[in-house]
Amino acid sequence: MLKPKAPNLNSPATPVRAPATTARIIPRSDHTISRSGISPNALRVLYRLREGGFQAFLVGGCVRDLLLGIEPKDFDVATDALPEEVRKLFRNCRLIGRRFRLAHVYFGRDIIEVATFRAATAPSPGQEPLPDPDAEEDEESQTDREDADVAEPANAEVFGDADTERLFDKTGRIIYDNVYGTVDEDVWRRDFTANALYYNIADFSLWDYVGGAEDIAVRRLKLIGDPDTRYREDPVRMLRAARFEAKLGFDLDPATAEPLARLRGRLADVPPARLFDETLKLFLNGCGVRSLEVLRRRGLLAALLPTVDAYLESNRGASAEALLVRGLANTDMRVGDGKAVTPSFLFALLLYGPIARLIEAAPPERWHDIATILDACDRAVRDAQKHVLIPRRFSLGLREMFALQPRLEHPRGRRALRVLEHPRFRAAYDLLLLRAQAGLAPQERADWWKRLQEVAPAEREQMLTALEGQGAPRPAGARRGARSRRRPRSAPPV
Numbered sequence: 467m468l469k470p471k472a473p474n475l476n477s478p479a480t481p482v483r484a485p486a487t488t489a490r491i492i493p494r495s496d497h498t499i500s501r502s503g504i505s506p507n508a509l510r511v512l513y514r515l516r517e518g519g520f521q522a523f524l525v526g527g528c529v530r531d532l533l534l535g536i537e538p539k540d541f542d543v544a545t546d547a548l549p550e551e552v553r554k555l556f557r558n559c560r561l562i563g564r565r566f567r568l569a570h571v572y573f574g575r576d577i578i579e580v581a582t583f584r585a586a587t588a589p590s591p592g593q594e595p596l597p598d599p600d601a602e603e604d605e606e607s608q609t610d611r612e613d614a615d616v617a618e619p620a621n622a623e624v625f626g627d628a629d630t631e632r633l634f635d636k637t638g639r640i641i642y643d644n645v646y647g648t649v650d651e652d653v654w655r656r657d658f659t660a661n662a663l664y665y666n667i668a669d670f671s672l673w674d675y676v677g678g679a680e681d682i683a684v685r686r687l688k689l690i691g692d693p694d695t696r697y698r699e700d701p702v703r704m705l706r707a708a709r710f711e712a713k714l715g716f717d718l719d720p721a722t723a724e725p726l727a728r729l730r731g732r733l734a735d736v737p738p739a740r741l742f743d744e745t746l747k748l749f750l751n752g753c754g755v756r757s758l759e760v761l762r763r764r765g766l767l768a769a770l771l772p773t774v775d776a777y778l779e780s781n782r783g784a785s786a787e788a789l790l791v792r793g794l795a796n797t798d799m800r801v802g803d804g805k806a807v808t809p810s811f812l813f814a815l816l817l818y819g820p821i822a823r824l825i826e827a828a829p830p831e832r833w834h835d836i837a838t839i840l841d842a843c844d845r846a847v848r849d850a851q852k853h854v855l856i857p858r859r860f861s862l863g864l865r866e867m868f869a870l871q872p873r874l875e876h877p878r879g880r881r882a883l884r885v886l887e888h889p890r891f892r893a894a895y896d897l898l899l900l901r902a903q904a905g906l907a908p909q910e911r912a913d914w915w916k917r918l919q920e921v922a923p924a925e926r927e928q929m930l931t932a933l934e935g936q937g938a939p940r941p942a943g944a945r946r947g948a949r950s951r952r953r954p955r956s957a958p959p960v
């Protein structure tokens with residue numbers, strides 16, 4: 467697609483240390499990005515900035531995706547206008563973020579993110595914060611902090627001049643960064659070469675400082691700069707590597723892949739709220755099945771969701787694994803069809819194995835107790851929350867999905883109608899279907915619920931009457947606090 471003319475500045479022979487002053491400029495005639503592929507709102511923003519006398523580029527994933535012929539998820543703009551200057555140009559604009567101050571330009575529900583160029587995040591050679599010998603202990607104590615985005619950690623220290631607005635912690639992690647710069651500085655703070663191409667609205671050329679165009683052409687994912695330093699600055703880049711490997715099918719450059727197993731423990735430093743966002747990006751981006759495969763192969767699932775990883779590793783080929791993979795495949799399909807997906811359902815899939823394990827640790831006669839099921843849900847969520855925040859509304863949704871399973875498996879006459887009207891019915895029914903497909907619930911019951919939803923009211927009545935006539939025994943544990951006259955069941959309820 468593109469013949470490299472300038473040396474690849476990121477090649478191992480010439481490690482990237484300091485900003486280069488020249489980009490390889492790829493003229494419009496030599497690349498495939500057409501304005502027809504760019505969102506009209508993004509074009510409006512670019513033109514307005516340009517008319518205001520500023521530089522304006524599309525940058526990041528949208529440029530990469532346009533080169534790959536993929537429809538970009540969102541369009542990010544980079545400019546030399548300061549956030550305040552951007553705000554003056556657009557009435558429909560808000561400044562957001564403390565850690566990284568950005569302008570959001572609103573067009574109804576569509577948001578174009580406009581970032582002012584920042585100076586390189588990589589410190590100058592010799593000034594890199596060295597790993598602190600005590601850092602491992604410090605990391606432990608930070609594991610539960612959820613507020614790193616809004617408060618500076620105890621071990622934060624200003625790095626560089628007092629008037630720079632960038633802070634690193636002792637492990638080299640950037641915790642605050644608002645140093646404005648030029649485009650040829652901005653490029654060095656980007657993560658991967660494929661994400662560091664700039665599309666210049668002034669003449670529709672591409673600016674490539676790091677060999678990104680070539681890496682995209684050969685489908686190679688390569689960190690800019692020294693991989694260890696870049697992962698330490700921001701351990702989330704490890705998850706981003708996995709996400710792009712899964713989403714784009716790129717090969718990880720060996721130097722980019724090598725530190726993953728070694729540095730994955732650094733994810734413990736990342737605020738759980740940010741890991742929640744990243745988890746959604748990994749699993750709700752239409753490539754969830756592949757993300758799971760890559761995370762496991764790269765050893766990253768063990769750092770992100772250790773209980774899920776431990777369950778999968780010690781129960782290879784188990785029904786819960788089949789359920790998870792099938793559920794993620796369904797989710798991928800829904801995303802592809804533009805349908806809604808919910809984090810409650812995602813976490814129900816991911817935590818299915820750990821929840822089942824916790825239930826099975828109880829005496830068999832209590833497996834069907836709602837109290838046992840809810841307790842297992844709460845404990846599994848609590849364990850996961852040590853790393854990944856699960857906002858309460860989603861953990862409540864997960865609980866309800868699990869609590870409805872015994873009622874779905876053992877509907878009781880007309881009360882089935884109440885289950886049908888439960889706000890969480892649809893998600894719980896989808897979970898029942900997956901359980902049935904994995905051999906964890908009776909398929910006939912899943913079929914029964916399917917029919918109940920489809921048939922006309924009269925036939926629905928008949929189905930309910932027939933159910934009452936069968937005198938379906940109330941399942942043990944269908945009600946919290948049910949007395950324990952029940953016989954043990956052979957199969958766990960989830």
Ligand code: ATP
Nearest residue numbers: 526527528539540542655656657661662700702703
């Ligand atoms: P997606 O297709 O998921 O939107 P993306 O590459 O656009 O992928 P974003 O999270 O939207 O990812 O980020 C936009 C751009 O910002 C990236 O392409 C990259 O250049 C830069 N970026 C984002 N996160 C980081 C990070 N943690 N470290 C360095 N650069 C980053």
Ligand code: MG
Nearest residue numbers: 526527528540
């Ligand atoms: Mg993006």
